[in-house]
Structures are given as C-alpha cells and as structure tokens.
Amino acid sequence: MPSAGPSSGPSSGTAAGSQAAPLMQLIYASRPFGFSGEILDDILMAARRNNKRDGLTGALICRADLFLQMLEGPRDKVTATFGRILRDDRHLEVSLVWSGDAPARLFGEWDMLDDPARSWMWSREDVRAGAMVRASAAEARAVFDRVAEEVG
Ligand SMILES: Cc1cc2nc3c(=O)[nH]c(=O)nc-3n(C[C@H](O)[C@H](O)[C@H](O)COP(=O)(O)O)c2cc1C
Numbered sequence: 001m002p003s004a005g006p007s008s009g010p011s012s013g014t015a016a017g018s019q020a021a022p023l024m025q026l027i028y029a030s031r032p033f034g035f036s037g038e039i040l041d042d043i044l045m046a047a048r049r050n051n052k053r054d055g056l057t058g059a060l061i062c063r064a065d066l067f068l069q070m071l072e073g074p075r076d077k078v079t080a081t082f083g084r085i086l087r088d089d090r091h092l093e094v095s096l097v098w099s100g101d102a103p104a105r106l107f108g109e110w111d112m113l114d115d116p117a118r119s120w121m122w123s124r125e126d127v128r129a130g131a132m133v134r135a136s137a138a139e140a141r142a143v144f145d146r147v148a149e150e151v152g
Contacts, residue, residue: 021074025106026082026099027140029132030067030091039090040114048111056081057105059113059147065127066117067091070144072105098137106148115147 032039040062051057056073069085071078078099086094107113121143122131132140 021076023072023102023105024075024078024099025070025072025102026078027068027070027097027137027144028082028085028094029097029135029140030069030094032062032064032067033090033092035064043090044112044114050081051111054081057107057110057112059107059110059115059144061115061117061121061143061147063117065124066122066132068097068132068140068143070106072102072107095133097132097135097140100137106144110151113147113151115151120146 044060047060051073054073054077056071056077058069058071058073061068071081
C-alpha cells in the first residue's frame with residue numbers, strides 16, 4: 001500500500017499536535033486564471049512551503065483549463081488553507097467536490113505533488129461541460145487514487 005501514515009513526511013518537527021488531530025481530505029476543482037508556467041511555479045512554491053509548515057500533503061492536477069486539488073492533513077489546517085485558496089485570484093469558479101474524514105493519507109510523501117493531465121482524465125470538452133462540478137465524490141477520489149498509485 002502506498003499510503004503513508006501522518007507520521008511520515010512533512011509533518012515532523014513543527015505543527016505540534018497535528019498527529020492527534022483528525023485527518024481530513026478535501027477535493028476542489030477550479031478554472032485557472034492567467035495560466036502560465038511562472039504562475040504555476042509561484043503557486044507550487046507557496047503551497048509546498050506552507051504545507052510543510054502546516055503538516056499538509058496532497059496533489060494538484062494542473063492544466064490550462066482545470067485545477068483539481070486534493071488537500072489532506074489536520075482538519076483545522078486544511079480548512080484554513082482552503083480559505084486562503086478560495087480568495088486567490090489566480091483561479092475562478094472554485095467548487096468543493098468532496099471533503100471528509102480519511103483513515104490515511106494518499107500523498108504522505110508529497111508537500112504538494114503537481115501532476116499533469118493524463119489521457120484517462122476528462123477531456124477539455126468534458127471540463128467545459130462541467131464534468132468536474134458534476135463528478136461524484138467517488139469519481140473525484142478515484143482520480144487521486146489512480147494518481148497516487150502511479151507515483152507509487
Ligand atoms: C490552484 C491553487 C492551489 C493552491 N494550493 C495551495 C496549497 O496547497 N497550500 C497553500 O498554502 N497555498 C496554496 N495556494 C496558494 C494560496 O491561495 C495562497 O496564495 C497562499 O497560501 C498564501 O500564502 P502566503 O501568505 O504564505 O504567501 C494555492 C493556490 C492556487 C491558485
């Protein structure tokens with residue numbers, strides 16, 4: 001099983017008490033605004049710095065027409081981070097796809113994995129037609145299960 005427990009990876013050191021806090025996962029979709037390599041680098045740099053500090057892990061699927069992100073970690077940190085992300089003007093139409101308690105992390109080794117779109121994901125037409133917003137929680141979770149499996 002690739003899922004690492006909360007004791008591995010970036011949560012060591014700081015974030016006192018985070019090990020005991022309930023583990024939560026959250027998935028949202030949004031539409032990039034002003035998508036470029038430079039913007040993406042800035043987003044990922046801040047995400048990794050903050051997530052390391054906050055004991056968060058996750059993955060961000062990035063493409064010109066779509067961000068799809070899973071955040072996982074202590075509930076209070078996930079909620080606070082999502083609050084900042086909601087106010088970020090580098091994307092639009094942020095919609096929560098799923099959030100809930102999780103027994104274990106999927107991306108325990110990753111402060112924030114960035115992942116390109118894959119052929120098995122939604123097409124641009126699907127995304128334009130709102131596939132992300134209509135995706136069931138199970139479908140969205142299955143996308144991240146598959147990404148986690150592929151990065152091993
Ligand atoms: C698609 C997207 C994903 C993001 N992911 C994260 C993240 O995982 N963690 C995080 O702290 N900030 C993330 N951010 C950035 C936040 O919106 C915000 O800019 C940042 O947390 C502010 O941190 P700072 O005050 O340390 O600069 C993301 C932004 C976007 C647009």
